[in-house]
Amino acid sequence: MAKVAFLGLGVMGYPMAGHLCAKGHEVSVYNRTTAKAEAWVAEHGGRFGRTPAEAAQGADFVMTCVGNDDDLRAVCAGADGAFAGMAEGAVLVDHTTVSSAVTVELAALAEAKGLGYVDAPISGGQAGAENGVLSVMCGGRPEVFEAAAPVIDAYAKICRLMGPTGAGQMTKMCNQIAIAGLVQGLSEALHFCQKAGLDGDKVVEVISQGAAGSWQMQNRYRTMLDDHFEHGFAVDWMRKDLDICLTTGDEIGASLPVTALVDQFYKDVQKLGGGRWDTSALIKRLSVMG
Structure with missing residues (x-):
């Protein structure tokens, strides 16, 4: 079992974070609308952070599932971003569908901070998220993927490493x-x-x-x-x-x-x-x- 932070509680992220909790992981969450994070904690337990950095503190793995390139930069980088709250050796797993350019950019920033990074976009829709049967396609270093895969399995039907950083996207x-x-x-x-x-x-x-x-x-x-x-x-x-x-x-x-x-x-x-x-x-x- 791991300490996991989940950032982004939309129609996909909300049930995905729930599956992590159901599998016994210790989960903290963040959502841009704090009321959504409060509702998730009321339903599943755990805790929420008022910033991505706060939610990511102490987490072994940080999962993101947000809207687009700019949203992902906002939750990862900067003084309040997830990278600021993560300890060396922690891994960020991004489930957002974004450009390979921003993936390479953020992966390099993560590596410079001593963090692992896996781009892991998902397919299967809202029903797949709710039923825990998503297809997850990943890019990154093999050893980082191997560490993250058992956590991703909480909501995956299939999870595969497709190649280096950006290959998932x-x-x-x-x-x-x-x-x-x-x-x-x-x-x-x-x-x-x-x-x-x-x-x-x-x-x-x-x-x-x-x-x-x-x-x-x-x-x-x-x-x-x-x-x-x-x-x-x-x-x-x-x-x-x-x-x-x-x-x-x-x-x-x-x-x-x-x-x-x-x-x-x-x-x-x-x-x-x-x-x-x-x-x-x-x-x-x-x-x-x-």
């Missing part, structure tokens, strides 16, 4: 690129199904058993047909991730034409007021905008 980009095209394809199939006057449940029952089957189809087709988009990863966050994918693609010479197109489709969804709808809302764009 690069793998998450692969994940988002794959999902973007897949959700658009599923949206078009269901839209076509509706226009053709077919029974959506019967269609999915048949095609899901063949090559067209996917997690998205199995778990989202019914809510997509029901025009319900309030339960998953938000369009605003997907656009943030796709921007990282497209920027990195330009840097490394990767051609991402479908990703660029779907990014613009998500922009259309934002214009419809759907920035907080989940990513399956691409079908909404088809029905409204054609």
Whole structure:
């Protein structure tokens, strides 16, 4: 069992920190909105810090799960950042989806302070976090990853070291690129199904058993047909991730034409007021905008 700090108690971080507590780790938490941290402590025990540095004091491992590059810098660096409260030899594990550039930047800062650093973005959505079955893709030094992996296992279905620092974020980009095209394809199939006057449940029952089957189809087709988009990863966050994918693609010479197109489709969804709808809302764009 370890002393663990968890920074960022959003829809993913709140249950992830809970799993750490349930596994017997000694957990402290921090959230930008202190009331959320107080509510977590009231539910799970442990303690909360009013700054990242305070929450990180005495922790063997510090987990972060925040919004974007700037949020991550804010909780890690500076006088009140996690690095300021961590003792030499402690490890920071970042579960935020951010650019590989900020990952390399913060990993270097951590190393200069005698700290370990693992970039460990996650996939599996809110349900995966709540059920403790996330996919975790990691980058960093092998010995640091090996130390952190048993703690990450509290909420992971699979946790793998993908390579050196930044490799976890690069793998998450692969994940988002794959999902973007897949959700658009599923949206078009269901839209076509509706226009053709077919029974959506019967269609999915048949095609899901063949090559067209996917997690998205199995778990989202019914809510997509029901025009319900309030339960998953938000369009605003997907656009943030796709921007990282497209920027990195330009840097490394990767051609991402479908990703660029779907990014613009998500922009259309934002214009419809759907920035907080989940990513399956691409079908909404088809029905409204054609």
